Amino acid sequence: MVDFGFDTLQIHAGARPDPATGARQTPIHQTTAYVFRDADHAAALFNLQEVGYIYSRLTNPTVAVLQERVATLEGGVGAVCCSSGHAAQIMALFPLMRPGDNVVVSTRLYGGSITQFSQTIRRFGWSASFVDFDDTDAIRAAVDENTKAIFCESISNPGGYLTDLPAVAAVAESVGLPLIVDNTLATPYLCRPIEMGATLVVHSLTKYMTGNGTVTGGAVVDSGTFNWSASDKFPSLSAPEPAYHGLKFHETFGNLAFTFHGIAVGLRDLGMTMNPQAAHYTLMGVETLSLRMQRHVENAEKVAAWLEADPRVEYVTYAGLPSSPYAARKVAIYPKGAGALFTFAVKGGFDACVKLVDNVEIFSHVANLGDTRSLIIHSASTTHRQLTPEQQEAAGAGPSVVRLSIGIEDANDLIRDLDQALAAATA
Numbered sequence: 528m529v530d531f532g533f534d535t536l537q538i539h540a541g542a543r544p545d546p547a548t549g550a551r552q553t554p555i556h557q558t559t560a561y562v563f564r565d566a567d568h569a570a571a572l573f574n575l576q577e578v579g580y581i582y583s584r585l586t587n588p589t590v591a592v593l594q595e596r597v598a599t600l601e602g603g604v605g606a607v608c609c610s611s612g613h614a615a616q617i618m619a620l621f622p623l624m625r626p627g628d629n630v631v632v633s634t635r636l637y638g639g640s641i642t643q644f645s646q647t648i649r650r651f652g653w654s655a656s657f658v659d660f661d662d663t664d665a666i667r668a669a670v671d672e673n674t675k676a677i678f679c680e681s682i683s684n685p686g687g688y689l690t691d692l693p694a695v696a697a698v699a700e701s702v703g704l705p706l707i708v709d710n711t712l713a714t715p716y717l718c719r720p721i722e723m724g725a726t727l728v729v730h731s732l733t734k735y736m737t738g739n740g741t742v743t744g745g746a747v748v749d750s751g752t753f754n755w756s757a758s759d760k761f762p763s764l765s766a767p768e769p770a771y772h773g774l775k776f777h778e779t780f781g782n783l784a785f786t787f788h789g790i791a792v793g794l795r796d797l798g799m800t801m802n803p804q805a806a807h808y809t810l811m812g813v814e815t816l817s818l819r820m821q822r823h824v825e826n827a828e829k830v831a832a833w834l835e836a837d838p839r840v841e842y843v844t845y846a847g848l849p850s851s852p853y854a855a856r857k858v859a860i861y862p863k864g865a866g867a868l869f870t871f872a873v874k875g876g877f878d879a880c881v882k883l884v885d886n887v888e889i890f891s892h893v894a895n896l897g898d899t900r901s902l903i904i905h906s907a908s909t910t911h912r913q914l915t916p917e918q919q920e921a922a923g924a925g926p927s928v929v930r931l932s933i934g935i936e937d938a939n940d941l942i943r944d945l946d947q948a949l950a951a952a953t954a
């Protein structure tokens with residue numbers, strides 16, 4: 528196999544001209560079901576003896592192209608796309624966890640993930656232990672006999688933090704557990720967690736991968752490297768599956784066991800399916816991923832440096848700044864850049880922040896990130912409003928802090944916009 532470069536793979540991986548029509552762009556297969564050749568063909572598909580299309584809750588040709596493309600860009604053996612990033616997190620844990628099991632997770636996570644892990648997964652009888660992932664001894668200490676996975680983000684929300692993935696992967700390996708990495712903020716262009724030892728990679732495709740704020744989507748990518756049968760910890764993958772006449776996924780499908788389970792059991796029974804229109808929009812976005820990420824990073828570096836030098840600004844938490852405590856880690860592990868999401872503190876506190884978000888013109892005040900458009904949010908008066916001031920500070924979302932998601936517009940226009948909004952906010 529030729530070793531194609533990232534820019535080639537982001538356009539071609541998983542896709543070929545449509546054999547029926549010659550259509551060069553991937554068609555949107557807007558269909559629910561697929562005609563069986565005959566009764567034997569149908570039986571073979573339902574028995575998982577033959578791979579093919581049955582029903583679009585499980586598989587769809589447009590979604591399949593995206594799955595192969597994301598798996599290829601991440602360096603995995605397979606991927607399952609689903610309806611959102613949050614769906615992907617449940618789909619990643621579902622084959623691993625039983626009631627009473629737990630997952631050890633980083634304290635530095637997307638706010639919605641903190642809620643999902645601290646509250647909602649309890650309804651399934653699962654739980655999460657939150658640990659500072661800069662302290663590898665603490666990760667190890669949090670693992671008990673019911674721990675089934677270790678979970679963190681590569682570049683983490685709300686910005687300014689980079690995980691030492693090789694160090695965390697070494698802990699996961701030493702305790703025999705899969706490491707799941709949410710690579711949403713980095714994308715495979717800035718970071719390939721599987722090369723650093725991750726077992727599974729999850730994505731919110733809603734963000735940079737699609738890149739234009741049009742759809743919600745998610746993906747779970749499997750490295751294919753974890754031995755699910757090495758212990759009796761993962762019976763969904765290693766033991767007979769009653770819903771498939773006692774078939775053992777790991778024994779039957781080898782390094783594709785997790786991906787097949789995700790489709791044949793996960794999507795079949797949880798139904799968190801991506802629709803073909805969403806896959807189309809995301810495929811369009813992924814074609815230009817490297818170009819957009821280069822510009823996102825370049826702009827973030829310029830805007831962060833300008834803000835850091837401005838007397839109206841208290842501090843800037845961007846790991847791409849030479850002054851960041853994570854500057855050395857950036858060079859070693861994230862050499863192409865620290866992403867394009869960060870926070871900064873405005874002198875003048877809560878009131879100045881509220882005035883700032885009300886006075887920006889190019890930046891949009893929204894609860895999203897990873898758009899071509901630059902976005903701004905004052906977390907303390909919105910997403911983190913229900914928390915106490917202490918909890919807000921701990922989450923990096925104190926009252927005087929504003930979060931920016933830097934887009935791919937002209938950096939000078941973004942700086943001019945922040946300049947005039949800061950003037951109005953601190954007048």
Ligand SMILES: *Cc1c(COP(=O)(O)O)cnc(C)c1O
Nearest residue numbers: 611612613637711731733743744
């Ligand atoms: C947005 C986001 C999610 C959740 O994804 P949705 O597509 O909104 O469900 C998870 N992790 C990170 C880092 C995110 O930014």
